[in-house]
Amino acid sequence: MASDDREAPGSYFLSQTAAQKLDEELMGEAYGFTLEQLMELAGLAVAQATYAHYVAPGQNSVPGEKVNVVVCCGPGNNGGDGLVAARHLHHFGVPVSVVYPKPGKHVHYARLVKQLNALDVPVLSKLDAPSNSHDALARSTVLVDAVFGFSFTPSGPENVREPFKTLIERMNDYDKILCVDIPSGWHVEQGLQPGTLAIQKPDALVSLTAPKLGVRNFSGHHYVGGRFVPPRLAQHTGLRVCHYAVADQVTRFHEKVDD
Numbered sequence: 615m616a617s618d619d620r621e622a623p624g625s626y627f628l629s630q631t632a633a634q635k636l637d638e639e640l641m642g643e644a645y646g647f648t649l650e651q652l653m654e655l656a657g658l659a660v661a662q663a664t665y666a667h668y669v670a671p672g673q674n675s676v677p678g679e680k681v682n683v684v685v686c687c688g689p690g691n692n693g694g695d696g697l698v699a700a701r702h703l704h705h706f707g708v709p710v711s712v713v714y715p716k717p718g719k720h721v722h723y724a725r726l727v728k729q730l731n732a733l734d735v736p737v738l739s740k741l742d743a744p745s746n747s748h749d750a751l752a753r754s755t756v757l758v759d760a761v762f763g764f765s766f767t768p769s770g771p772e773n774v775r776e777p778f779k780t781l782i783e784r785m786n787d788y789d790k791i792l793c794v795d796i797p798s799g800w801h802v803e804q805g806l807q808p809g810t811l812a813i814q815k816p817d818a819l820v821s822l823t824a825p826k827l828g829v830r831n832f833s834g835h836h837y838v839g840g841r842f843v844p845p846r847l848a849q850h851t852g853l854r855v856c857h858y859a860v861a862d863q864v865t866r867f868h869e870k871v872d873d
């Protein structure tokens with residue numbers, strides 16, 4: 615963290631309302647971003663974190679093991695981030711496919727799928743659980759969880775509706791899961807709720823713009839991406855923005871949680 619960031623007042627964490635409001639401000643009159651721009655930067659950050667965490671030589675990649683990435687996408691903008699990430703991972707040379715059981719209606723999602731089709735990145739409607747856990751390929755499959763983000767609201771005892779209920783159940787068979795913005799099914803402000811269907815054991819997380827209150831006690835590998843918040847907006851909303859190295863789109867979040 616840069617010293618001037620450390621001295622800034624405010625919180626590292628966003629409530630659900632604050633996250634939605636920040637988005638609106640970024641895309642409003644004063645700051646002039648478009649959703650497509652923010653999604654592209656968010657998805658690029660997710661691809662960079664996935665590459666750094668599972669593919670690049672280092673402590674989390676096994677030498678000689680071939681990584682396959684499956685990006686599981688939901689119907690909203692969290693799913694859109696996943697579609698963008700899949701395209702960048704393909705360009706990074708990583709074998710990648712997409713599971714997209716219920717495409718969202720916004721025209722931009724259709725464009726993102728078209729871009730994946732043009733690269734022959736498979737876009738499938740369901741995730742098949744690994745048939746043989748001893749199989750080397752199954753072991754090296756990494757999942758990117760882009761099913762639900764900060765707009766997820768539990769719907770009663772059956773907190774996730776189909777087809778995402780089945781998808782999340784299947785995803786829980788894997789242990790290398792990197793979550794986009796918040797683990798799917800978690801309460802945005804209260805985190806994993808006992809007895810609910812959700813990603814149970816996320817290995818890594820890329821919080822976008824800033825971590826949400828629900829991941830305050832997240833104990834896995836925590837990254838932050840979405841490098842687009844103007845300092846003036848951060849100051850005005852009381853948000854502490856993480857420091858990024860010169861050309862990086864992601865940074866590690868390992869601040870002592872003291873606010």
Ligand SMILES: NC(=O)C1=CN([C@@H]2O[C@H](COP(=O)(O)OP(=O)(O)OC[C@H]3O[C@@H](n4cnc5c(N)ncnc54)[C@H](O)[C@@H]3O)[C@@H](O)[C@H]2O)[C@@H](O)CC1
Pocket residue numbers: 636637640649652653656688689690691692693694695761762763764765766767768769773774775776778794795796822823824840
């Ligand atoms: N400024 C930022 O941080 C940015 C955030 N973006 C992404 O946008 C996300 C928020 O996107 P959205 O507001 O579109 O919402 P989400 O992607 O969080 O999900 C909304 C969708 O999930 C469905 N849904 C909600 N609850 C459900 C339930 N219980 N069972 C089944 N389906 C359910 C809704 O019908 C809706 O289609 C963020 O988390 C982030 O990933 C980026 O795309 C752009 C920039």
Ligand SMILES: [K+]
Pocket residue numbers: 692759760761762763793794795796797798
């Ligand atoms: K998610």
